Amino acid sequence: MASNNPAPETLYFPNDEALGFGGEDGGTFDEWNPTEESLRPVRGKHRVAKQRGGIARSSTVLGVGVIAAVGAGGMASAQAKPPVSISLPDLPQSVKDKLPDAEALPGVGSLISDIDGHSSSTGDTGAGVTTAALTTASSGSSDAGEALRTRILQQAEQQQGAVDDQAAIAAEKAAAAKAAAEASKKQDAAAAKEKAEKKKAEEAAKAKAEKERLAKLAAGYSLPVASYTLTSHFGDGGSMWSSGYHTGLDFAAPTGTPIKAVHSGTVKSAGWSGAYGYRTVIKLDDGTELWFCHQSSLAVSAGQKVSTGQVIGNVGATGNVTGPHLHLEVRPGGGDPIDPLTWLAGKGLNA
Structure with a gap:
């Protein structure tokens, strides 16, 4: 039984002006006519449409051109904002080999050069988002974290230093108090010894004086009987x-x-x-x-x-x-x- 298949649809491909490359200097693309190879496969059959090299190349150029246009148009606002750390995938070498003319496009070549790891010209306004900018953003974030870490460590060191200073002051006060107590104890002991020696000397002097007095009295007094x-x-x-x-x-x-x-x-x-x-x-x-x-x-x-x-x-x-x-x-x-x-x-x- 025969089925009524819909007519194949044609693929739309924008012209030069749609891509932003039209005008007097941009050149034009040849008009593309669909063939049976570019048509959608018949429903129910798993056929892969073969694309010409020019079509693949044109599609890639389209994507790169859009990126370049968006990058060139958004740099003015992007430069006023802080850099954001993002990552861009590297293009495979096989794709780069198939796009030799894309690198020569204004603004696109510098973008591909940056992706490929080459340094771009500082005067190229089309290379707004580059690896250097990303590196700078990443470096800035890293520096901020390192600065915070350094500040925390400095505060910890200052607090520890204050604790150590207080401990040292307390130790000095304790040592001074101990030294003062020992000095006072020695002074008291010396004073007590001096006082005891003075008292002993006074008692000895007093005893000597009393003995001398009694000796004089004995000369003036006598026992009543000699033998008793x-x-x-x-x-x-x-x-x-x-x-x-x-x-x-x-x-x-x-x-x-x-x-x-x-x-x-x-x-x-x-x-x-x-x-x-x-x-x-x-x-x-x-x-x-x-x-x-x-x-x-x-x-x-x-x-x-x-x-x-x-x-x-x-x-x-x-x-x-x-x-x-x-x-x-x-x-x-x-x-x-x-x-x-x-x-x-x-x-x-x-x-």
């Missing part, structure tokens, strides 16, 4: 004493042992005194009274001046006693008695 034994001390308790405790210091010695004046003074009284037996009271210049009790005999009388070491009587056992001894009492200002042993020691005498 201390039997009862001040403050000892017992029923033997009316006050309930011993009010003096007992020097036990044989009867008749000489009793000497402890210090120079005036005899206030000399005679019998009840439980004290025979007693002599000598009043010193400072008002202190010394009582010498239980004597067997008296050698001075009231109102008499005596000197240190002068014999004023003898040891006995008169009054309330259990044996011969000298009972010595010390009464400052004529008042209550104090420990004679302590008083004698204060005068440089060790009983």
Whole structure:
């Protein structure tokens, strides 16, 4: 059964003026007439139309011309905008070999030259979008990123430097405080040592002065008997004493042992005194009274001046006693008695 196939359509190809190459200098293209080779294949049959070399070449030239026209017309606005990183595919060498005349076209040749890797003339206005421009755009983006990275690193270094500076300042302050504390500690230790040495020296000087004073006093004071034994001390308790405790210091010695004046003074009284037996009271210049009790005999009388070491009587056992001894009492200002042993020691005498 026969089918009604539609009539083949003819291909449209623009003339010179449509391409922008018309005019007096652009030349013209020959009129193209369709043939059976250029017609569309019959529907249902897989036939590939063969194209003449001139048709393929003309189609490529058309595309390149459009690119050149668009590039030449849009450079004015493109130059005012920042470059955008784009990529253009390289034409295969086989295509370039088939287009020897396209490179000679105004504006197109420089474009193909740039695509092929050749540098274009700076005065050619048709080569607005070139590899150099793309490289510059890419380089600018890379430089901006590198500048940002460098700035971030610089800020990080500055912050780290500030932290290090603060740490260094803190360390210096800590070291200074430690040094000051150590210096203060050493100074305090030196001051304490100096104070202790000064105090020790003062005490030594004081002790020396006291020793010298006691030595002088010892020359002015004397123990009441030369040979004795201390039997009862001040403050000892017992029923033997009316006050309930011993009010003096007992020097036990044989009867008749000489009793000497402890210090120079005036005899206030000399005679019998009840439980004290025979007693002599000598009043010193400072008002202190010394009582010498239980004597067997008296050698001075009231109102008499005596000197240190002068014999004023003898040891006995008169009054309330259990044996011969000298009972010595010390009464400052004529008042209550104090420990004679302590008083004698204060005068440089060790009983």
